[in-house]
Amino acid sequence: MLALKTSWLELPLADNPKAMFHYAWLRDNCCCVECKHPTTHERVLATFDIPDDIAPTSADVSGIDSDKILRVVWNHNQHVSEFSIKWLAEHDYSGGVCLADSADPALLLWGKELHEKIPRFDYQKLHQDPSQLLAWAEAVRDIGLTIVQGAPLVEGEIERFAEYVAVVRETIYDRLHNVKASPGEYNAYNVASTTLELKPHTDMPNYNNPPGVQMFHFLANESVGGESTAVDGFHVAEQLRKEDSEAFNILARTPVRFKMVSSRGDVQAANPLLTLDPLGNLKVFRFSNQLAEPLMLSVDETEGFYRAYRKLGRMLDSTDYKIQFRLNTGDIMVTNNLRVLHGRNSYDANSGARHLQLSYMDFDDVLSRIRLLKSAT
Numbered sequence: 001m002l003a004l005k006t007s008w009l010e011l012p013l014a015d016n017p018k019a020m021f022h023y024a025w026l027r028d029n030c031c032c033v034e035c036k037h038p039t040t041h042e043r044v045l046a047t048f049d050i051p052d053d054i055a056p057t058s059a060d061v062s063g064i065d066s067d068k069i070l071r072v073v074w075n076h077n078q079h080v081s082e083f084s085i086k087w088l089a090e091h092d093y094s095g096g097v098c099l100a101d102s103a104d105p106a107l108l109l110w111g112k113e114l115h116e117k118i119p120r121f122d123y124q125k126l127h128q129d130p131s132q133l134l135a136w137a138e139a140v141r142d143i144g145l146t147i148v149q150g151a152p153l154v155e156g157e158i159e160r161f162a163e164y165v166a167v168v169r170e171t172i173y174d175r176l177h178n179v180k181a182s183p184g185e186y187n188a189y190n191v192a193s194t195t196l197e198l199k200p201h202t203d204m205p206n207y208n209n210p211p212g213v214q215m216f217h218f219l220a221n222e223s224v225g226g227e228s229t230a231v232d233g234f235h236v237a238e239q240l241r242k243e244d245s246e247a248f249n250i251l252a253r254t255p256v257r258f259k260m261v262s263s264r265g266d267v268q269a270a271n272p273l274l275t276l277d278p279l280g281n282l283k284v285f286r287f288s289n290q291l292a293e294p295l296m297l298s299v300d301e302t303e304g305f306y307r308a309y310r311k312l313g314r315m316l317d318s319t320d321y322k323i324q325f326r327l328n329t330g331d332i333m334v335t336n337n338l339r340v341l342h343g344r345n346s347y348d349a350n351s352g353a354r355h356l357q358l359s360y361m362d363f364d365d366v367l368s369r370i371r372l373l374k375s376a377t
């Protein structure tokens with residue numbers, strides 16, 4: 001039975017006989033045309049204009065089953081708000097649980113066992129079948145490493161693919177970045193444009209918001225060596241949290257400055273290697289030995305940091321966690337760059353052509369595509 005209390009009302013719902021909704025919350029979420037724009041669905045009411053003593057002068061529930069409506073008349077301006085009971089049930093916050101989102105990840109941490117089962121998708125099918133595109137996007141979200149096979153061997157394809165999925169995230173790399181050991185032909189301002197081994201790293205930790213999704217398109221991979229490597233940074237960090245919480249905490253609180261300079265800019269940012277959300281869950285993993293600036297910590301902190309950093313780096317580089325695999329001409333490797341590190345072995349540039357094109361997307365834009373694909377089915 002509906003009951004009016006001092007600052008909230010109690011409403012029996014099918015799943016919760018004593019659901020509570022605060023008056024300020026209800027008034028704030030009024031969906032009348034004065035409070036919410038009828039076409040953009042954005043809030044027009046200024047939340048901070050709601051009087052502190054807001055309360056109903058009356059409230060009642062009418063209608064039957066799923067059409068039931070809660071109608072509230074407020075003590076200011078006799079404003080009337082109506083809420084469908086169905087909507088209230090979907091937004092019942094009495095349990096203190098955040099609303100689940102249709103794009104929420106189901107994180108699957110992985111180690112060397114992923115080697116045999118990296119999720120692989122067919123380029124054509126991704127374009128023909130929305131369920132395949134959704135499965136691929138969810139694998140990027142949940143596993144953070146996928147291979148799309150059979151992409152056309154056309155320069156610029158990776159930029160087109162990014163626009164097909166979501167939108168290109170630009171950085172101070174070229175919008176379409178070439179990785180090829182041909183200095184003079186392409187910009188060669190980073191170590192990827194040499195034939196050296198690249199230890200596992202994430203791209204662009206020099207941004208406060210690094211690009212969330214990284215995509216390599218192999219236009220040619222005929223050279224000897226150059227096998228790709230990948231590591232689940234979240235898995236390694238969780239293992240470190242269990243084994244050595246002191247090292248984990250140092251890495252989660254010590255800012256490290258990263259810097260990248262190109263013909264288009266000088267972008268720098270200082271953040272901890274492990275960023276946690278307010279609940280302590282891993283949110284962003286930053287790791288790039290090649291872009292890290294000299295540490296400028298106190299004498300006491302320096303020793304502790306190096307101990308923790310070495311431990312993390314050795315775990316990332318160990319075959320317990322790191323997988324190695326060969327990508328073929330026509331493959332697109334896609335990683336969650338906020339979690340999964342990538343690298344490659346050294347290679348012999350004289351043994352065959354090796355040319356990659358690289359583009360980025362933001363993770364939010366891939367989650368957006370997941371929501372749109374889900375709501376269309």
Ligand SMILES: [Fe+2]
Pocket residue numbers: 192201202203342
């Ligand atoms: Fe990279």
Ligand SMILES: [Zn+2]
Pocket residue numbers: 030031032033034035036079080081
């Ligand atoms: Zn209203």
